Amino acid sequence: xxxxxxxxxxxxxxxxxxxxxxxxxxxxxxxxxxxxxxxxxxxxxxxxxxxxxxxxxxxxxxxxxxxxxxxxxxxxxxxxxxxxxxxxxxxxxxxxxxxxxxxxxxxxxxxxxxxxxxxxxxxxxxxxxxxxxxxxxxxxxxxxxxxxxxxxxxxxxxxxxxxxxxxxxxxxxxxxxxxxxxxxxxxxxxxxxxxxxxxxxxxxxxxxxxxxxxxxxxxxxxxxxxxxxxxxxxxxxxxxxxxxxxxxxxxxxxxxxxxxxxxxxxxxxxxxxxxxxxxxxxxxxxxxxxxxxxxxxxxxxxxxxxxxxxxxxxxxxxxxxxxxxxxxxxxxxxxxxxxxxxxxxxxxxxxxxxxxxxxxxxxxxxxxxxxxxxxxxxxxxxxxxxxxxxxxxxxxxxxxxxxxxxxxxxxxxxxxxxxxxxxxxxxxxxxxxxxxxxxxxxxxxxxxxxxxxxxxxxxxxxxxxxxxxxxxxxxxxxxxxxxxxxxxxxxxxxxxxxxxxxxxxxxxxxxxxxxxxxxxxxxxxxxxxxxxxxxxxxxxxxxxxxxxxxxxxxxxxxxxxxxxxxxxxxxxxxxxxxxxxxxxxxxxxxxxxxxxxxxxxxxxxxxxxxxxxxxxx
Amino acid sequence: xxxxxxxxxxxxxxxxxxxxxxxxxxxxxxxxxxxxxxxxxxxxxxxxxxxxxxxxxxxxxxxxxxxxxxxxxxxxxxxxxxxxxxxxxxxxxxxxxxxxxxxxxxxxxxxxxxxxxxxxxxxxxxxxxxxxxxxxxxxxxxxxxxxxxxxxxxxxxxxxxxxxxxxxxxxxxxxxxxxxxxxxxxxxx
Ligand SMILES: Cc1ncc(C[n+]2csc(CCOP(=O)(O)OP(=O)(O)O)c2C)c(N)n1
Ligand SMILES: [Mg+2]
Numbered sequence: 001x002x003x004x005x006x007x008x009x010x011x012x013x014x015x016x017x018x019x020x021x022x023x024x025x026x027x028x029x030x031x032x033x034x035x036x037x038x039x040x041x042x043x044x045x046x047x048x049x050x051x052x053x054x055x056x057x058x059x060x061x062x063x064x065x066x067x068x069x070x071x072x073x074x075x076x077x078x079x080x081x082x083x084x085x086x087x088x089x090x091x092x093x094x095x096x097x098x099x100x101x102x103x104x105x106x107x108x109x110x111x112x113x114x115x116x117x118x119x120x121x122x123x124x125x126x127x128x129x130x131x132x133x134x135x136x137x138x139x140x141x142x143x144x145x146x147x148x149x150x151x152x153x154x155x156x157x158x159x160x161x162x163x164x165x166x167x168x169x170x171x172x173x174x175x176x177x178x179x180x181x182x183x184x185x186x187x188x189x190x191x192x193x194x195x196x197x198x199x200x201x202x203x204x205x206x207x208x209x210x211x212x213x214x215x216x217x218x219x220x221x222x223x224x225x226x227x228x229x230x231x232x233x234x235x236x237x238x239x240x241x242x243x244x245x246x247x248x249x250x251x252x253x254x255x256x257x258x259x260x261x262x263x264x265x266x267x268x269x270x271x272x273x274x275x276x277x278x279x280x281x282x283x284x285x286x287x288x289x290x291x292x293x294x295x296x297x298x299x300x301x302x303x304x305x306x307x308x309x310x311x312x313x314x315x316x317x318x319x320x321x322x323x324x325x326x327x328x329x330x331x332x333x334x335x336x337x338x339x340x341x342x343x344x345x346x347x348x349x350x351x352x353x354x355x356x357x358x359x360x361x362x363x364x365x366x367x368x369x370x371x372x373x374x375x376x377x378x379x380x381x382x383x384x385x386x387x388x389x390x391x392x393x394x395x396x397x398x399x400x401x402x403x404x405x406x407x408x409x410x411x412x413x414x415x416x417x418x419x420x421x422x423x424x425x426x427x428x429x430x431x432x433x434x435x436x437x438x439x440x441x442x443x444x445x446x447x448x449x450x451x452x453x454x455x456x457x458x459x460x461x462x463x464x465x466x467x468x469x470x471x472x473x474x475x476x477x478x479x480x481x482x483x484x485x486x487x488x489x490x491x492x493x494x495x496x497x498x499x500x501x502x503x504x505x506x507x508x509x510x511x512x513x514x515x516x517x518x519x520x521x522x523x524x525x526x527x528x529x530x531x532x533x534x535x536x537x538x539x540x541x542x543x544x545x546x547x548x549x550x551x552x553x554x555x556x557x558x559x560x561x562x563x564x565x566x567x568x569x570x571x572x573x574x575x576x577x578x579x580x581x582x583x584x585x586x587x588x589x590x591x592x593x594x595x596x597x598x599x600x601x602x603x604x605x606x607x608x609x610x611x612x613x614x615x616x617x
Numbered sequence: 618x619x620x621x622x623x624x625x626x627x628x629x630x631x632x633x634x635x636x637x638x639x640x641x642x643x644x645x646x647x648x649x650x651x652x653x654x655x656x657x658x659x660x661x662x663x664x665x666x667x668x669x670x671x672x673x674x675x676x677x678x679x680x681x682x683x684x685x686x687x688x689x690x691x692x693x694x695x696x697x698x699x700x701x702x703x704x705x706x707x708x709x710x711x712x713x714x715x716x717x718x719x720x721x722x723x724x725x726x727x728x729x730x731x732x733x734x735x736x737x738x739x740x741x742x743x744x745x746x747x748x749x750x751x752x753x754x755x756x757x758x759x760x761x762x763x764x765x766x767x768x769x770x771x772x773x774x775x776x777x778x779x780x781x782x783x784x785x786x787x788x789x790x791x792x793x794x795x796x797x798x799x800x801x802x803x804x805x806x
Contacts, residue, residue: 156653157656160653160656160657160660161660161664164708165707165708166653168652168653185708189706190706219649219708219709219711220708222706322630343706344702344705344706345699345702345703345705345706347702348695348698348699349699596630597630
């Protein structure tokens with residue numbers, strides 16, 4: 001297995017690189033910083049130098065025999081901070097949290113064999129949610145590869161299907177350029193995880209260093225600029241719409257804050273409604289009335305109905321996931337669909353669209369705004385007024401209503417109180433989640449007004465994502481308030497990371513909506529499997545307060561609605577790692593809900609929503 | 618009520634869609650000749666449980682170390698189109714063409730056949746080989762090795778005729794293909 005051969009390419013060297021913002025930023029900084037004060041570097045030192053040259057300041061990792069030379073190099077420098085996690089899966093999720101909250105590439109370092117296999121879930125998570133991550137794994141020395149050596153695993157083989165690209169570097173002279181290409185690949189086009197497998201002898205070997213600027217990365221240059229004639233056609237369709245809707249996703253977040261700004265500009269220019277996927281929350285301010293909330297399986301009534309009934313759908317950076325579309329043959333049956341995506345293979349994958357545009361969403365939005373202005377388009381005011389009137393009727397169903405209680409904490413109420421406290425706090429707030437009902441409630445009840453402040457495992461739905469992701473975000477934003485909205489089952493999947501947080505003084509807050517059930521599993525069993533609750537009760541849960549204290553953090557508990565505000569206040573006040581055990585109603589289910597295989601207009605409402613009025617349809 | 622109707626469908630996924638008809642496609646791609654490329658390309662097919670019917674790979678440009686992969690597979694037009702795009706986004710893949718969808722093209726295969734026999738069968742084998750313009754590339758008193766090139770169908774026909782005449786071994790290269798006309802393999806966008 002092996003080495004890349006970029007140097008032997010026929011393409012001209014140092015060909016001008018496409019001007020993505022990242023590349024611009026990189027070429028702008030001039031003076032190279034040499035991390036090690038010596039002429040020839042070892043492979044391990046080349047890795048560190050290449051990290052610094054790619055703007056990395058933090059790496060999440062866990063040592064082992066096959067990466068000891070890199071750990072030795074880490075020890076002898078101060079440019080790159082190493083955050084020791086307690087499980088390699090967490091290193092990847094922390095890198096994801098770091099990446100999501102900064103827009104930069106997240107970085108992880110794991111040893112060979114079990115280190116690499118533990119990383120696989122995190123890599124797959126990053127692949128499905130298009131998060132830029134570069135993961136270095138140690139490997140047995142090149143001369144032992146294939147011999148079932150101690151802690152040998154075929155890492156490039158195992159990770160091939162869960163990475164955007166991976167490399168086994170067999171020759172130290174290919175190392176620097178491989179790392180540079182890896183960073184370029186991870187962040188360009190549709191971002192994703194990249195693995196670099198490093199045999200131990202390559203880490204020891206002395207070799208030449210070349211900077212990113214000296215490296216030819218021209219072989220991977222995905223298209224970012226839209227086809228202008230298609231943009232013109234799209235804007236014409238958009239302007240002519242009577243019942244339009246913007247359907248936006250994680251692609252807008254990945255395109256950077258600029259894309260979110262342009263989205264807001266375009267949406268406000270048109271006056272059209274918008275709905276967002278789980279991954280796209282925050283790209284457009286949720287407190288704005290043009291935002292109909294999240295769509296999909298647990299999306300709002302108004303968002304899903306607007307998607308179903310619209311005549312022009314403008315999908316920007318979303319991928320028609322099955323949790324969003326519901327039954328495909330009944331998905332938005334009467335609309336003309338425009339799909340803007342940086343990944344050509346996303347277009348026409350699940351849903352046939354009328355107009356597919358391959359582009360970075362910021363570039364596409366910029367071009368659409370320009371065309372809209374130049375051609376002096378105006379929305380069809382009377383039609384739009386009618387459309388909004390219809391949407392308001394759907395809204396009046398108040399699909400997120402729940403019946404509050406004096407004696408027992410409703411999970412929705414707990415989140416409303418949390419939201420209220422967060423919005424009064426002056427600090428920057430980042431939210432991560434685990435996976436389950438609490439995740440959906442967080443998406444429904446918390447308000448995200450900025451991109452890159454919401455981190456959740458969407459595509460893979462990985463329980464155990466939230467705590468390490470929160471740690472990653474807190475490392476990048478030491479003064480921010482970072483809260484992991486958790487479930488009692490999920491949190492146990494990476495609970496050991498409390499130790500990481502305590503060690504590195506990362507005062508993350510874990511807000512457990514403790515229903516003593518795998519609530520989401522229970523909900524499906526209740527609705528689909530005759531209330532046979534097979535193995536979904538989390539028996540013998542630990543005492544979370546004592547657990548927090550055992551790790552050296554703060555443990556708090558709220559048992560009644562009256563406790564809530566006090567406990568939340570205390571959580572926000574402390575500057576220590578805090579685990580909050582919110583004892584919530586065990587029976588509560590997450591609504592609205594589109595059962596799988598059903599259409600958007602077949603959603604089940606909470607029994608507490610305003611009575612569903614058939615005349616609305 | 619709601620519960621009752623839900624219990625008819627016990628999956629967290631939707632129902633499988635109705636399948637479109639399956640047809641054969643010949644894809645040609647230019648890739649960097651580096652380890653792992655073939656595995657990534659093949660993974661897009663095997664990951665869907667799709668079988669590859671024929672695959673040829675060889676370095677075609679030694680200076681830039683690029684190889685051409687020619688691959689014949691069957692699937693619905695929609696899925697093949699999807700795989701085409703996914704091939705296009707692989708880092709080491711430079712160009713992809715679906716020769717089947719992009720106008721007419723030429724396909725050739727080469728095969729070596731070892732035929733063992735005596736007397737009449739031996740003479741008959743030689744006669745058939747002559748009709749098919751197959752060449753004798755090795756011979757002993759009891760055997761021939763024939764080399765034949767042509768379309769898959771032609772090779773299939775030749776093999777079928779050789780079977781009763783003492784065919785004991787076949788080696789086929791798989792399909793090499795190229796579009797007709799002056800256009801080369803274009804960019805896989
Ligand atoms: C690693 C992993 N295993 C299993 C699942 C399936 N799963 C989805 S939600 C869920 C229950 C989560 O329970 P909890 O964390 O308590 O959240 P709740 O739904 O109760 O809010 C399970 C088991 C998953 N998403 N991830
Ligand atoms: Mg639970």
